[in-house]
Amino acid sequence: MLMKRRPDIPSSEITDERIYVDRRKFLATGSLLGVAAATGALPGCLKASPSEGEADDKLTPYKDVTTYNNYYEFGTGKEDPAENAGSFRTSPWSVTVEGLVKRPAVYNLEDILRPVTQQERIYRLRCVEGWSMVIPWMGFPLSAFISRVEPTSQAKFVEFTTLHDPRRMPGQRRPVLDWPYTEGLRLDEAMHPLTILATGLYGRALPNQNGAPLRLVVPWKYGFKSIKGIVKIRFTDRQPATAWNKAAPSEYGFYSNVNPEVDHPRWSQSKERRIGEFLRRRTLMFNGYGDQVARMYAGMDLRRNY
Numbered sequence: 001m002l003m004k005r006r007p008d009i010p011s012s013e014i015t016d017e018r019i020y021v022d023r024r025k026f027l028a029t030g031s032l033l034g035v036a037a038a039t040g041a042l043p044g045c046l047k048a049s050p051s052e053g054e055a056d057d058k059l060t061p062y063k064d065v066t067t068y069n070n071y072y073e074f075g076t077g078k079e080d081p082a083e084n085a086g087s088f089r090t091s092p093w094s095v096t097v098e099g100l101v102k103r104p105a106v107y108n109l110e111d112i113l114r115p116v117t118q119q120e121r122i123y124r125l126r127c128v129e130g131w132s133m134v135i136p137w138m139g140f141p142l143s144a145f146i147s148r149v150e151p152t153s154q155a156k157f158v159e160f161t162t163l164h165d166p167r168r169m170p171g172q173r174r175p176v177l178d179w180p181y182t183e184g185l186r187l188d189e190a191m192h193p194l195t196i197l198a199t200g201l202y203g204r205a206l207p208n209q210n211g212a213p214l215r216l217v218v219p220w221k222y223g224f225k226s227i228k229g230i231v232k233i234r235f236t237d238r239q240p241a242t243a244w245n246k247a248a249p250s251e252y253g254f255y256s257n258v259n260p261e262v263d264h265p266r267w268s269q270s271k272e273r274r275i276g277e278f279l280r281r282r283t284l285m286f287n288g289y290g291d292q293v294a295r296m297y298a299g300m301d302l303r304r305n306y
């Protein structure tokens with residue numbers, strides 16, 4: 001299998017997972033902890049009480065994280081994004097902020113990143129297809145950017161849009177989805193401290209196939225909510241349409257919380273295969289992040305709001 005990486009990451013510099021884990025242990029007692037204490041935001045790996053299931057979480061190898069991908073803009077096969085996204089240019093990059101917000105503007109990526117502190121977050125990513133990974137992301141809370149652009153009091157939802165450029169994204173030349181890919185969150189979900197905009201993984205710049213230069217990571221929702229290659233963020237008072245909901249409304253709802261009790265119409269969601277493991281493991285409600293997020297859905301029927 002051909003594996004392409006961002007040209008700015010020579011293969012000699014990709015950190016071996018073992019070394020990475022050792023370095024992370026060192027960081028956990030050193031500088032990162034300082035950052036966490038100062039911001040009050042504890043990265044996933046530093047939480048005092050680990051989320052459910054975290055004890056047996058082993059990082060998924062870098063090679064799997066970067067060669068087994070879903071990014072339909074670069075093909076529908078798992079290896080397609082790594083093979084087809086290598087030459088995708090992610091600079092210059094800007095994000096348009098519009099809708100019910102006090103500071104609508106086109107923000108350059110550098111301008112978005114300048115005021116924020118990058119943190120490491122080790123999150124599980126559970127795909128609706130039944131596989132999962134554990135990934136050390138680099139990024140920052142989406143809430144930091146949202147607070148800066150100041151949504152108005154009418155804003156209730158946030159819509160995210162991926163770049164639409166079939167010349168640069170060959171998968172968009174085929175009508176697999178209603179391009180561009182869009183996703184949405186309720187404003188409180190978007191402001192939740194676990195929700196991050198990711199800019200890297202394994203301490204390196206985000207590979208193109210993982211959504212460079214900027215993607216969402218919402219660890220308690222199925223992977224498809226974690227939209228890649230974001231160019232637009234719109235604040236709205238109506239629940240936005242999402243690419244997968246438009247494609248198959250009975251299969252992919254707006255909320256898409258990981259819920260082992262609600263089957264996908266064509267398969268069960270009660271178990272998952274951690275990439276790199278043989279036996280399937282039990283899927284946890286909210287992907288194991290229930291302690292932190294369940295209260296946002298109190299009183300909601302999560303079978304109806306799937």
Ligand code: MTE
Nearest residue numbers: 069070071072127162181223224226227228
């Ligand atoms: N974002 C865009 N723009 N296009 C996509 O096809 N696939 C989603 C999500 N974000 C997708 C996307 C799906 S189905 C999953 S499971 C995750 O990205 C996979 O992220 P990963 O490849 O970094 O593991």
